[in-house]
Amino acid sequence: MSDAAKAAITNIFVLMLENHSFDQMLGRSGLPGLKVAPPDASNSYDGKSYPLYHPAPWSMKTDPGHEFPDVLRQLCGAEAATAYLEKCDKGTRKDPHPVDCSQCHYPAIDLSGFVSSYATSTSEATGTPPSDHYGDIMGCFDTQAQLPVLYRLAQEFAVCDAWHSSLPGPTWPNRFFVHGGSSAGMDVSPEMNSELPWETLRGFEYENGSIFDALKAAGHRFRLYQDKSNAFSDKPSHAWQGGWISQVASLKGLSLADIWSLGWFKGDVHARRADGSATYAEIPYTFIEPNFGASFFSKQREPNGDKLDGPRYVGGSSQHPEDDCYGGEALIKFVYETIFGPESPIRDTSLLIITYDEHGGFYDSVAPGCAPPPGDKTPKGQEYLNRYCFDFSRYGVRVPAVIVSPWVPKGKVDPTLYDHTSILATLRTKLGLKHLTERDRVANHLWDLLSEPAPRSDIPAVLPDPVKPPAREAAADTVPDDLPLPRSGNMIGFLHVLLKAEIELAEKSGERAVADIVADFHRMTTHAHASAYVAKMKAMLDALETR
Template identity: 40%
Template structure:
């Protein structure tokens, strides 16, 4: 199923949406999708779960099997920092490179000792009708892995820079070098956005809330002032403009209540949030592109930054290290060599030039996004990782665009949860509970990076003669409650400015 089509003649717009913290098996492992192998063209079945063979041992030596259905949201955020993932992949006493995916239950038992089997629960297809339909209609990649065995921030940096600049953990602003603290993260070879700039190709980041993670990259504050960052509410209007010229659009979800650290009431599909809210986002994105004047020249890539601690049965392979510099010594606390991929995550590739029902078992990671756009648009690779990454090019094998791609997708399931301000009609009766920020608890690791983004936005909106006092306030943050109050203050400060 390969073709010699000149893809740059066909593909003018690439859209990427990266959601949060869900493994492949957790989302699609029970989908039982049958289709055509992307390489051989032969009938095949997605590499999903086998309920008789997929299990972990608990602390008492009992087998805990993968099961269904999964809860719409988790009460506790599963561990997914570097050492958590090492235990999940290698077992309680394991160390790289011996990987057997045996430690998920034991890892989660430290967070929820009464219910360690929650981490083995997987969604049934009817719980995720939007994602499942897209996987059936286009190409699903069942060997797409997060770029490193660790948390959100380094994995998201890989999709922008083919590197995390040595970051192997959730960042802590108070330990950053001043250059990164005040200007953002730098990468020795820049980012994909620098490559697009050099080639005079347009790019946009659509942000779901006031604190997009990509704003932590050095220079992005200036690019935001230049109009490169747009609210997601502008997405539909932009796409319906026949003159839309953006070559590459990265869509950041609404991370919800990031400032209290539970990420509820967004649409990122963070474990503590209602997963159906992310289904609504995917439906909106797909239907907007599908019904726009640009459908026949567009590609949509859906994936997840990392697995969020959830079980997956496929051992991730080793890989090529980026080979670039660690730009801040504080980035490297685990002394990781970046030669090991992280846990498998879902990826669905959508285009009118992809046949229906393609299953692709090629090995990918997030830098395959970069390798693909570099190949299509004639850009140079950023690091050794994207230089050696597999591209998606072989998936776009049709010579003419499909006419049977659905114009609408099924409605998301009704979880029964709602959030304040919801306008979606629902029979929901339960309010999705947002955690309070304890007065004395330290700032959680999952919040630290977004706290840094809030600081960068604060400086952007503050006159120079007042920046010293704002910096002092930020540097004095010690507790979760102080972080919450600061981020809410910044949000209220920047949102009216953006509305003007």
């Protein structure tokens, strides 16, 4: 580690994208020194072998499963997953069955079930793929040709090839780990429930608070941005489809009103005082969310001709599997060039971490190892969010992570074990903060990567343009009035973020009783109801976003 680098860094930025494994994104990049899948890597399903191959499809036919049971099957095989779930699945919230969680131990991992899971999982409500596409889950991008922005950054800076998601499960608990060193026991996606913490004005809560609580308590500022206007997709989704709804705004102490549009980002970062110094140097931590695309109300035709309904997350900048990667590549390019371009006053004093929340169901060749459990208690009212008796003693699947700074050597490959709580460890050791949980207390920080004696002068000012994929037929987005809402998933989480925001606004204005707002929310049963609610809240929140 360069002591000069750690002292010089004033700004730490995190851009977290969606749902890709390390091997899928970088495993066939040809970059030297990376730990990647061997040439003969494969999975078998229904008597057929499916080898690893490249190039990967630009987008997936259906959304690969990545809920806890899906990942269990991917990592451990169908037989072991079934045995675990028969013993350890507590059942639905309305009809739980007693389980002795002390008898629930994560099975041995053999990485045998990725194709099996993709061929059979229906947890994401987009249907199963046609049989001639089962092997798509084993595809690896031709990184240089398909992902030129990510490839150039990996060439120029550091790749962490042992960065794992924080648990073998879905988006929401993994994103909670980056904000609080824990998911407070949550091993599932949000569920429709009359007792959710969002409905009490609390928001999602950690026993020891979030990193944002810690920053506030220590007198440090932070900033939250999102691609609200969907400025980067080649085929942007509609605002009423909800891609602008922030996941981090679900936390206690934060609100949708705290999330700034990325349209402000360049002006904020480049602002200077009269003496030429950077005003943004006063903001040590910035977290950036993509636009999540069509998170609501998509309707598509399954390959066998049956109509299915489920969010596809297309037309955003998150790089979700059913979307292409163009929007995310354009977002990465914009964020990098804003921070490290020639006009930036914080070019030499910034660290940018680009990573992915979880693997999205895609094959990876490295078995996740044992992890230190966070050791925190689950706040009252959130206990039911631990459905599968998971004790958090296992990391999730490996995901891409690229570490960017002029203080990072060119072409560095780092085999150090990291997970999302390494972001917290990096902040903690820079700012003198206390750890939040046992997981982030022992997590490896990133400072050793900043080993140059002085900031490099040869970093690129401009990155390549993203590559547009071949044209494809757009999915229908009509909304049948009688289409019922799902009981769980990202859609439910985003709706509750909106509910939390509406309650917060009502508390400030005194115009409506919270009980009435919650009652109206629970009368919402169809996609048509939800689309109207999203549109109403978008207009309400847009009116508040002034500077």
